[in-house]
Amino acid sequence: MDRRSLLSLGLGAGAAGLMGATPVRAQQDKPFKILMLTFRGETDVERGFREFFQAADVKAEFIVRDADRDPRNVPALIADRATLKPDLIYTWGTSVTLGVVGPLGNTDPAYVHNTPVVFALVAAPVRAGIAKSFESSGRNVTGAVHVVPTDVQMRAMQAYLPFSKVGILYSTNEQNSVVIVEEAKAVAAKMNATIIAKPFHNDSSGRPTSDGVVDLIKQMRAEKVDWLYLLPDTFLGTIYDKVTPAALEVGLPTFAAAELGVREGGALVGLVSRYYSVGQLAAAKAIEILVQKKAPEDVPIETLKRFSLIINMRIAKTLGIYPPIAMLNYAEIVTS
Secondary structure, X not given: OOHHHHHHOOEOOOOOOOOOOOOOOOOOOOOEEEEEEEOOOOOHHHHHHHHHHHHOOOOEEEEEEEOOOOHHHHHHHOOOHHHHOOOEEEEEHHHHHHHHHOOOOOOOOOOOXXXXXXXXXXXXXXXXXXXXXXXXXXXXXXXXXXXXXXXXXXXXXXXXXXXXXXXXXXXXXXXXXXXXXXXXXXXXXXXXXXEEEEEOOEOOOOOEOOOOHHHHHHHHHHOOOOEEEEOOOOOHHHOHHHHHHHHHHOOOOEEEOOHHHHHOOOOOEEEEOOHHHHHHHHHHHHHHHHOOOOOHHHOOOEEOOOEEEEEEHHXXXXXXXXXXXXXXXXXXXXXX
């Protein structure tokens, strides 16, 4: 795949500009109260979200609460919402979002049904049961999708290093991950390739655990997997420090679907939406709701229109698997 073909799919070295018109300036008596619910502490997504509000001159008070990487903590984070009375709730990731709004059609009062919710870092909101469609969620939710389409990911992977087998580690309790595994299988079949998908082991409470992950990666290598695809699995994102060194040890290249997977996770290459830009896009939607008074279901769910290809040259050198020369014309190179 040459540079022109990649760029036609929206691939580029720089983060995308945001779509749509400049937000209407707010006439405010007091700041909007926004409850921000994160999963693993603050990231560049939240920085982009806040700074977009600042750039738009929309005053907001941000109340930040973290789930400490455990979705079971989410109910406690919203338990006082009746007295807190936020104007809007921001959620990070599929697990936190589902913990706040519940599955589509669920009317349990423990979930938030009236306060507007804007998510970021949700890969498959429709298949995860968060929204009816990208055009309209059909409920009090909208947001920004961060994952590049699976077929585009795999074509970029193929452009770097051709494959016949791709390995995937995933959490069976994350609907988002289950969906992407099935999508990858369908795409791979069209490319005459095979997906070797292995779920993480679960502990006694049904939560995924890193126990045995090194053995799973060794099994994949023994099965002659060409790539390990690091899909946007929330749990996987917390154990990059175990997964990528194990893959590197057995000479298995890793391809990340999220920016963090390359910048901090040690993946060889990733085709990603910039976290900062995803936060900005989510903020633009929040402002449509707060300032322009649009209903969340009338604000379409979107992804960025341009993506970034990031290559970790330190990992490439260690593996001895260098990118095609033409790819260096548009990829961002990191060496950490």
